[in-house]
Amino acid sequence: MSVAATGIARVLSIAGTDPTGGAGIQADLKSIAATGGYGMAVVTALVAQNTHGVRSVHVPPVAFLAEQLHAVSDDVRIDAVKIGMLADVHVTRTVRDWLTQVNPPIVVLDPVMVATSGDRLLTQDAEQALRELLQQVHLVTPNVPELAILAGAPVATTWAEVLRQAQQVAGEHGVLVLAKGGHLAGSLVPDALVDAYTVREFPGMRIDTPNTHGTGCSFSSAVATRVAARTSTGAPSLADWADAIAEAKLWLTESITHADDLAVGSGHGPIHHFAGLWQRGGVSTRPTPARVAERWWEEIRDIRTATDDLPFVRGLGDGSLPREAFVWYLAQDALYLSEYSRMLALASRLAPSAAEQTFWAASAQGAIDTELELHTSWIADGVLAGVLPSGTTTAYLNHLVAAGAGGDYPVLIAALLPCFWMYQDVGTRLHPLSHDAHPYRSWLDTYADEAFAAATDRAIKIVTTVAAAADEPTRDRMARAFRASAGHEREFFAAPLRG
Known part of the structure; x- marks a missing residue:
């Protein structure tokens, strides 16, 4: 059944893990659920990390990755795909081959190359494979350092530079870019939906908290979920993408605002994915x-x-x-x-x-x-x-x-x-x-x-x-x-x- 029939978007996350639950697939599933979707997950890598950083990465055989992907798509109608950590060239190409066969209606790529902690999460030989993957993606959501890698340019230090790099990537690869200003200095945290010709900006203010672990994963998953929910037939329009980003940003802002309430870990803790839902709806089960x-x-x-x-x-x-x-x-x-x-x-x-x-x-x-x-x-x-x-x-x-x-x-x-x-x-x-x-x-x-x-x-x-x-x-x-x-x-x- 379609999203229009059920009212629920079925969203598949393809990403690595985070045993502390703040980033990766764990964050994706929380974000999808919090923004009205049904989350599914295929694991690309097992990551030993906590709120202080990444310790090691184990990549399972790509044959098993392919089995996971086809096990889902052979059975479930997928309304949107969110791709996160791909780890290496073999994983990236396996995912690309699956996308070619299945052709999901919505694909959002969070090009996980550099973690907020500064750890490198994608091998250098996989960068070209990831650029090739952009041809099969509708929206890419890089942070400032990742955008610089995709554009082959120095890391931007101003919002104007970020927008120029985003338009470059959009033009070269025929993909929409969600440019994010969270890594820039200052109290303003703008985001923008960018294609080769237009820029739609979403203003924002920095929230004073160190607990932003998993923000990129969560934002991209929320956007994928909201755009799938808004699109019952055909491909999303530019307006659909813009509305989905606006909705996801409101949810993300609320989740970051309440991040300190969780008190998870002694480093950069996670955002509070369900803060708004718990506050407005409570956690008690409604009786029949x-x-x-x-x-x-x-x-x-x-x-x-x-x-x-x-x-x-x-x-x-x-x-x-x-x-x-x-x-x-x-x-x-x-x-x-x-x-x-x-x-x-x-x-x-x-x-x-x-x-x-x-x-x-x-x-x-x-x-x-x-x-x-x-x-x-x-x-x-x-x-x-x-x-x-x-x-x-x-x-x-x-x-x-x-x-x-x-x-x-x-x-x-x-x-x-x-x-x-x-x-x-x-x-x-x-x-x-x-x-x-x-x-x-x-x-x-x-x-x-x-x-x-x-x-x-x-x-x-x-x-x-x-x-x-x-x-x-x-x-x-x-x-x-x-x-x-x-x-x-x-x-x-x-x-x-x-x-």
Whole structure:
């Protein structure tokens, strides 16, 4: 499937390793993931290095390199390739041959010749092979010393010299050049997208930190990922490249800004690839609606157990409950349902979707119907007019009103849910104990009814879906409101026989 179909760019990094995780393939994979892509990796060299520099390089057989490359491309559609450390002429030519066969739509080359520490990472006899590789590359991203090698010129000391060398390389090799000013002196750190005729500059300010290890690897991988994400069909335009570089630079700046937070190593530490993501999105896994339902139901197990043990509930099940206690309960429940229906109507007004609005409005009408049909069949006309709400009823209703105050839809519906869920649970479990002569069969029929079970399932789905999509503080407030309502339900069942 294409990037347009999935929304995710599949980016292959071909590079060396860094056991400290700050540069090379490890940095590439972090950068690709942080900027919205799916990262894959083929290793060209095993590098023994840390934040102080490179100690040694081991290059595996190129036949194995070729096997890695073809293992990926034989199976996975590759949207972009980022090439980093190539180590020697044989590795470079193996990669070039693979590019010729596969012809990836986007190829970004970070010509890793000289590390930030000053270590030489590419043998001199491989430099010509790398220049030949430029013919199959769309964008090359050299730092200032690497650009000088590609241009066959002294290392530039001014931004104007950097741009002249970049245009020279672009013209000679027919490739776009991302010129980078990070190695120049001064507080300004400009970058530029350069071809043989035009220059598009991206200004920047130097960030005061020694922790910039892997910046070049990370920047080039981010650009490859962003341009692939922007290009669903055909080759990227110059504008696509420019937009991708601008996006990648914003991400890189944020990652460098927070580099000191990592405290990795005692030398030049790595950038913080995920600083922005962790800050804005957190690291907690978002639960599914089913997991929310399971967790909330388990978290009120103590309340449910205590409810089952109440004399009122046991007497309701076996029919031994005194009639006067049941009538008192129904009178209080009628007062409760009158206000509860208003809270359901409020939920309908606050609901963000038509389906939710319809459900809560229908539930409000259902609460009124229950009051009229069930309660009036037990309570004589005019009796309710003289009934005052008990302290238990008042406390529960005050809780619901507080939950709806300020238009907090998620918290309100979480507070409304136990009146569905606990009643349906109690009614369903007690109903098998009833019989035709059971004095409270009509109550049990009402709450064990299939229609009420379906409404309860719908209420659970709506509330838990909202909770799963909410941020963690909102989800916590919802859970607290749910548990508080469950506690009020227990007290409501306890009240008729208290005293």
